[in-house]
Amino acid sequence: MAQASLKPGVVTGADYLTLVKACKDGKYALPAVNVVSTGTINAVMEAAAKNRADVIIQLSNGGAEFYAGKGCPDSFQAKVLGAVSAARHVHLLAAQYGVCVVLHTDHANKKLIPWVEAMLDHGEAFYKETGKPLFSSHMLDLSEEDINFNLSECARLLRRMNKMGMSIEIELGVTGGEEDGVGSDDIDNAKLYTQPEDVLKAYEALLPLGHFSIAASFGNVHGVYKPGNVKLRPDILKNSQDLVQKTHKTAANPLDLVFHGGSGSEKDKIAESLNYGIFKMNIDTDTQFAFSEAVGKFVEANPKAFKYQIDPDDGTPYKKLYDPRKWLRLGEEGIVTRLNEAYADLRSAGKSLSACAGDKAKCA
Numbered sequence: 001m002a003q004a005s006l007k008p009g010v011v012t013g014a015d016y017l018t019l020v021k022a023c024k025d026g027k028y029a030l031p032a033v034n035v036v037s038t039g040t041i042n043a044v045m046e047a048a049a050k051n052r053a054d055v056i057i058q059l060s061n062g063g064a065e066f067y068a069g070k071g072c073p074d075s076f077q078a079k080v081l082g083a084v085s086a087a088r089h090v091h092l093l094a095a096q097y098g099v100c101v102v103l104h105t106d107h108a109n110k111k112l113i114p115w116v117e118a119m120l121d122h123g124e125a126f127y128k129e130t131g132k133p134l135f136s137s138h139m140l141d142l143s144e145e146d147i148n149f150n151l152s153e154c155a156r157l158l159r160r161m162n163k164m165g166m167s168i169e170i171e172l173g174v175t176g177g178e179e180d181g182v183g184s185d186d187i188d189n190a191k192l193y194t195q196p197e198d199v200l201k202a203y204e205a206l207l208p209l210g211h212f213s214i215a216a217s218f219g220n221v222h223g224v225y226k227p228g229n230v231k232l233r234p235d236i237l238k239n240s241q242d243l244v245q246k247t248h249k250t251a252a253n254p255l256d257l258v259f260h261g262g263s264g265s266e267k268d269k270i271a272e273s274l275n276y277g278i279f280k281m282n283i284d285t286d287t288q289f290a291f292s293e294a295v296g297k298f299v300e301a302n303p304k305a306f307k308y309q310i311d312p313d314d315g316t317p318y319k320k321l322y323d324p325r326k327w328l329r330l331g332e333e334g335i336v337t338r339l340n341e342a343y344a345d346l347r348s349a350g351k352s353l354s355a356c357a358g359d360k361a362k363c364a
C-alpha cells in the first residue's frame with residue numbers, strides 16, 4: 001500500500017483527513033498530548049520525530065491559560081491568547097521536526113463556548129493571512145447537556161469551522177473523572193457508556209456539514225485510578241460503528257473515534273479499541289507524571305543545589321545543577337520516554353505520513 005506523503009508541519013483540512021484515514025486503515029492511532037508550555041510542546045514534537053511518527057498537540061483551557069501566564073490579569077483573554085500563541089509556536093516550528101502535527105483544543109463545555117468562538121475569531125484572521133486555519137480541530141464537550149442542544153451547537157460551530165477546512169470533535173456520553181474542572185464524578189453509570197442511537201443521530205446531523213470526530217465513552221476515565229475502578233468496554237465502540245454502518249450502508253468503521261482518558265488504561269483494551277475506529281488517544285496525566293517524576297528524582301539526588309548557589313561547606317558552585325535548563329530538560333526527556341511507550345501501545349511508531357518521515361534531512 002502506497003503511503004500518502006504530506007508536507008511536514010501543521011496539517012489541516014484534506015491533509016488532516018488523509019492522516020485520520022491512514023490511522024484507521026492501518027489500525028493505529030496517534031497520541032494527543034496535552035501541553036502547557038513551549039518546552040512541553042517541543043518535547044512532544046521531539047518524541048514524534050524520534051518515533052518517525054505524527055502527533056496531535058492539544059491545549060485545554062487551563063493549559064492555554066498557563067501558556068499565557070498565570071499572572072496574566074484577564075483570565076479569559078489568557079485562555080484565548082495562550083492557545084493562539086501556542087498554535088503559532090507550533091506553526092513556526094513543526095516542520096523543523098520533520099513530522100505532521102495536528103493542532104487541537106480539548107474539552108469546552110457550555111460555559112466555554114465563548115472561548116472556542118474567540119479562538120475562531122483569531123483563527124479566521126490567521127486564515128485570511130495564511131490560507132490555513134490556526135487549529136486543525138476544536139473540541140466541544142456538551143455531553144452534560146441535552147443531546148439536541150449538544151448537536152445543534154456543534155452543528156452551528158462546525159458550519160463556521162468547515163469554511164476554513166477545520167474539523168470538530170464532539171462528545172457523547174460522559175468521560176468519568178475531571179479535567180480542568182470539566183467533568184463529573186457523580187453521574188449515573190449508563191451515561192459512562194455512549195448510546196449507539198445517540199451516535200447515529202450525531203452522524204446524521206453533522207455528516208452534511210463537515211468533518212467531525214466523536215469522543216465516545218466506553219468506561220474511560222480522566223486521570224489514573226486504582227486498578228479495578230475502570231471497566232473499559234471497547235465493544236461499545238463497535239456497537240456504534242455497526243449501527244451507523246448498517247443504517248447507512250457504509251464501509252466498516254464509518255466513524256472517526258477518539259479515546260479520552262488514555263492515561264493508565266490497560267494495554268489490551270487500548271489495542272482492542274484500535275480495531276473499532278479509534279485514531280486519537282488523549283494522554284495528559286501520564287505525561288504530567290513523567291515530567292514531574294524526572295524532575296523529582298533530580299532534586300532528590302541534588303538537594304543542596306536547590307538550596308544554595310554555592311555549597312556552604314566546600315564552596316562548590318551549583319549553577320550547572322540549578323540552571324532551569326538542566327532540570328526542565330530532564331522533564332522534557334521524561335515526556336519523550338513516556339511517549340515512546342504510547343507510540344508502541346498505539347502502533348503508530350514509524351508511520352509518519354510526512355514526506356521526510358521525521359528525518360528533516362530527507363526533506364531538504
Ligand SMILES: [Zn+2]
Nearest residue numbers: 175260261282
Ligand atoms: Zn477528555
